[in-house]
Amino acid sequence: xxxxxxxxxxxPGGRVFESHRPDHLNTMQKAKIYKPTKTPMQSGTRNSxxxxxxxxxxxxxxxxxxxxxxxxxxxxxxxLEFTSKEQAIYxxxxxxxxxxxxEPQQRKMIKxxxxxxxxxx
Numbered sequence: 001x002x003x004x005x006x007x008x009x010x011x012p013g014g015r016v017f018e019s020h021r022p023d024h025l026n027t028m029q030k031a032k033i034y035k036p037t038k039t040p041m042q043s044g045t046r047n048s049x050x051x052x053x054x055x056x057x058x059x060x061x062x063x064x065x066x067x068x069x070x071x072x073x074x075x076x077x078x079x080l081e082f083t084s085k086e087q088a089i090y091x092x093x094x095x096x097x098x099x100x101x102x103e104p105q106q107r108k109m110i111k112x113x114x115x116x117x118x119x120x121x
Contacts, residue, residue: 029055029058029098030055030098030099030100031054031055031092031097031099031100032053032054033051033052033088033100033101034051034052034101034102034104035052035085035102035104049083050081050082050083051083051084051087051088052079052080052081052082053079053080053082053088053091053092053099055075055076055078056076057071058071058073058075058076059071059072059073085101
């Protein structure tokens with residue numbers, strides 16, 4: 001009885017299967033390395049300490065039924081977290097991933113006092 005995904009009657013050469021999924025192709029797509037910003041809804045910076053490596057979405061298309069933007073690319077869902085930018089770069093180089101870096105912008109701190117709200121302008 002044959003198992004799914006096997007072809008015992010074809011011999012060893014017949015057991016090679018080729019994947020047609022876009023994330024299994026040998027061509028690696030670009031990835032961006034960045035440090036996420038803090039959300040404007042909260043004052044904490046907990047989620048903005050690590051660097052992320054995120055793959056760009058390839059083969060975007062519009063779903064004909066709903067009109068949503070969609071993609072069959074599963075690598076765009078992968079987000080890898082690193083404690084430093086150097087670790088993310090090392091990982092990308094080690095795995096032959098084309099990457100680009102988005103440097104974080106410095107936050108502008110405007111010191112205000114509560115009494116500044118009542119000063120005449």
